[in-house]
Amino acid sequence: MREDRRAILRSIAAASLGGATVAASAADAQHPSVSNDADMHDMSAFPPQWKGTEQIVMLVYPEFTALDLVGPHYMLSSLWGATVKIVAGSKAPVRSDTGLVFVPDLALGDVPRSVDILFVPGGGQGTLAAMQDKRLVRWVADRARRAKLVASVCTGSLVLGQAGLLRGRRATSHWATHGLLREFGAIPVQERVVWDGDLVTGAGVSAGLDLGLAVVAKLRDRAYAQCVQLLAEYAPQPPFDAGLPSTAPKDVQQMTASMFDRLLVEMKQTARQALSGG
Numbered sequence: 001m002r003e004d005r006r007a008i009l010r011s012i013a014a015a016s017l018g019g020a021t022v023a024a025s026a027a028d029a030q031h032p033s034v035s036n037d038a039d040m041h042d043m044s045a046f047p048p049q050w051k052g053t054e055q056i057v058m059l060v061y062p063e064f065t066a067l068d069l070v071g072p073h074y075m076l077s078s079l080w081g082a083t084v085k086i087v088a089g090s091k092a093p094v095r096s097d098t099g100l101v102f103v104p105d106l107a108l109g110d111v112p113r114s115v116d117i118l119f120v121p122g123g124g125q126g127t128l129a130a131m132q133d134k135r136l137v138r139w140v141a142d143r144a145r146r147a148k149l150v151a152s153v154c155t156g157s158l159v160l161g162q163a164g165l166l167r168g169r170r171a172t173s174h175w176a177t178h179g180l181l182r183e184f185g186a187i188p189v190q191e192r193v194v195w196d197g198d199l200v201t202g203a204g205v206s207a208g209l210d211l212g213l214a215v216v217a218k219l220r221d222r223a224y225a226q227c228v229q230l231l232a233e234y235a236p237q238p239p240f241d242a243g244l245p246s247t248a249p250k251d252v253q254q255m256t257a258s259m260f261d262r263l264l265v266e267m268k269q270t271a272r273q274a275l276s277g278g
Contacts, residue, residue, distance in 0.1 A: 047221070050221075051080045052219060052220070053082070056082055057086075057119070059118070060086055062129065063096065066097070067205050067208065068153040068154045071206065071211075072151070072208045072209070072215075075216050076117070076212055078228045079220065089136060091106070091107050092104075096123075097124060097126055108136070111139075118143050118150050120151070121152070121153055122154030122155030122174060125263065127158060131159055131267065131271075137159070141164055150200075153205070153211055154173065154203070157201045162274045164184075164274070166186035170195075171186040172201050174205070176204075180264065180268060180271055209234060
């Protein structure tokens, strides 16, 4: 049994490492004779539900928050049999709000009309610009109509709201923008990961790790997700208990919240325009 468990971990690790970086797909294209490590293991004894065929697209846009994407990308890339693609307005490199640069696999127009999972990350001013980008919002609304699962992390839920996808739906967002969810007709829920049928939304930034694991468990099973969590050594022990407004020192909470004052006004105006059809 111990060797069986090791084989499972090796196989999932190989699948994860084979799809966890944007550069990997480019390297494979340049060296097609190199096989994916996952193919070197005998998968025949594994539960059949452990292999899928999901087509997953993860949107990026200028000044999005990198960790909103990277955490879920690691988890979703661990799905045996799934294909994960980064998409953007064009195939030009996209700079995140911290300066990390991502090279998209596909431009919006190159994405198939039907995908299994559509994921949208959040950010600050970059997300506001995305909410105001009518072409991008129309694309999100169009692909979401046929997707089996629509997901977001942080203020990515506001992009979904702008696309008309949150009306009457339970959802969450970053704590600073949580109150804006009602502007889109959503039902705000104070939870780290919120499910509503084929919609799953995550709270701020680091919640993407939890959302990614939750999606892995739903698409495979609990044991598979636990293997992925173990491989990631995801066992958070933050040095401070200041990750929520309710636990952070009052002066820290007030100072941090004030950073969003202008952004919240602009996002609310944009949301109301969307709700009124403007």
